[in-house]
Amino acid sequence: MPIPGFPPVNTATTDHAPRHKKWAPRSRSGCFTCRTGRVKCDEAKPVCGRCVRLGKHCSGYGVVMPTRTTSNVLIAPKTVEARPSHPPGICIEAEPPSWDHMQAIRFCTDHVLHFLPAQSAHLPQPSAPRFDTWSHMPVFLICSMVTQQLQWASAARGRVLRPGEDPAFAGTWAKYFGYYRKLLGVTNACIENGGPGKYRALFCIFGLFCMDIKADEPLWQAHLNGAFAYVDKMGGLEALLQFPPSFSGYVLKDLKHVLLQVRGLDFFTDADMMTIIKSGTVIQPPLPVDIFISIARFTQLRIAAVTGSIPETDISDAAQTQLATLNALDPEAWAAEHGLGDYPLVAATGRIFQAATQLYVALTLGRVQGLVHGMLPALQKRLVTLLDAIWNNIRNHGTLLWPLIVAGVAAAGGSEEDRAFVAQCFHTGSRSRNLFVEFSRCGSKLEQIWADQVTDWDDCFKEPFVCMV
Known part of the structure; x- marks a missing residue:
């Protein structure tokens, strides 16, 4: 039907x-x-x-x-x-593009840019990088993002990860060293080819240096020495300033970081150091250039006092002259002159670096006759007081890492309260995902100094120690 x-x-x-x-x-x-x-x-x-x-x-x-x-x-x-x-x-x-390159771009734009250390209001804020310019190198970006992942993983676990310790990161470390070798190959190829490759070569050398710092690898000294040697081979700072801005800004930024901390005093004059400090992208609070020059000059005098290459009377006279220049600085007047009077943290940071430099002189040249003799406790107390006043208000704690190290070395012979304050500052700074490795490395170094009860600067740092952020 x-x-x-x-x-x-x-x-x-x-x-x-x-x-x-x-x-x-x-x-x-x-x-x-x-x-x-x-x-x-x-x-x-x-x-x-x-x-x-x-x-x-x-x-x-x-x-x-x-x-x-x-x-x-x-x-x-x-x-x-x-x-x-x-x-x-x-x-x-x-x-088809590289899968790792695409993932590095995605990780950079979706995650890294949102967790960069916050800058003060008067400084340029972080912006997204360009991936379509001729200066962009995929291998360099992949290396940077893998290093960033390792640093964030270290921050999540509260300890600096090392290769071979955790099987869960075996693949990440394998990728890290794989692209590390590729970046070394690109660097060597750029050095051999010359021409426009010379810009990329120095860019890659400093990239390797930054990777070593972020991953706490021991090869950073070799790459830093290679960078200085390559700059000298190309014609010095004058040739470096002729680089395209996308390369020169990155290189000058790293030179500014390491110039007064590790090396560079034998390579650059006062005028060269002023050019490096004033140029490049501003990522640190602006400070009077005379403060950085004073740190460099006192470091030279410290080396001369240890080696005995200059008579003690000449060291004392030169240090007294440089101290007079440092003491005459007025951070408030300097900030107002440069249009930063509305930002009180700028002047406060200037006072902190000024006090830290004075304490640095007392720690390194205190045995020289006629130099800040007996003023170490007062200078230490003043620096700790200045740090305590702005520590909870500053947005990027990495800008005060060098004064913290000076205060920590002085606290080895000071009170328990000062050591507790410095330790708390390093603990607070290590909470930042992007600054964990740097603060952890410096904090561990100070704990070792306190345990050994060492108060002499040269005994504390027998080997070069970088506090770059």
Whole structure:
């Protein structure tokens, strides 16, 4: 009995093989790539414009596409495919980008930029990098992002990760060292080729140096020495200033960090150091240049006093002259002169660095006759008081890392309260995901100094120690 609402079924037809609809493209014109994808073709000759825009291979117009029968047997084409002739210099098939490079860009834009150390209101805020410029190097970006992941993983676990300690990070460390080798290869190739590659070479050397600092690797001294040697080979600071801004800004920023902490005093004059400190992207609170020059000069006098290369009377006279220049600085007046009077943290940071430099002189040159003799406790108390006044108000604690180290060395022979305050500051700074390795490294160094009860600066730092952030 037929079902109501439906026409009767012809049983004679259904007893035989079912009817199969033959496959056909959406349109019967256009290139066969578009016909296979069942999209509209613009029918440009000899190559379809749609395929060129999408980076696809255009199959042309001279072949009949095969069809399928009910037995899934391909029917032979009636004509032979005619290869399209492409204009020279046009890549029809786009090369797929590196998966690691794409993931590095995503990680940088989605995560890293949101967790950069906050800058003060008077400083330029972090901005997204450009990935479409000629200065962009995918290998360098991948290395930076893998290093960042390792640093964040260390911060989450409260200890600096080392290769081979945790099996969960075996793959990450393998990728780190793999791209580390690739970046070394790019660096060597740029050095050998010369020309525009010289810009990338120095950029890569400082990139390797920063990777060593972030991952707490021991090769940072070798790469730093290589960077100074390469700068000298290219013609010194004058040649460096002729670099494209995208490269010179990065290199000058790192030179500013390490110039007065590790090396550079034998390579650059006062004028060169002033140029380096004043140039580049501002990432530290602006300070009077005379403070940095004073630190460099006192470091030179400290080395001369240890080696005995200069008579003690000459050291005393030079130190007294430099101390007079340092004591005459007025951070409030300097901030107002440079249009920063509305930012009290700028002047406060200037006073902290001024007090830290004075304490540095007392720690390193206190044995020289006539120099801040007996003033160490008072200078130490003043620096701790200044740090305590702004520590909870400053947004980027990494800017005060060097004064904290000076206060920590002085606290080795001071009170328990001062050591507790410095330790608490390092604990607070290590809470930052981006500064964990630096603060942990410096905090561990000070704990070792306190345990050994060492008060002499040269005994505390028998080897170069970098506190770069």
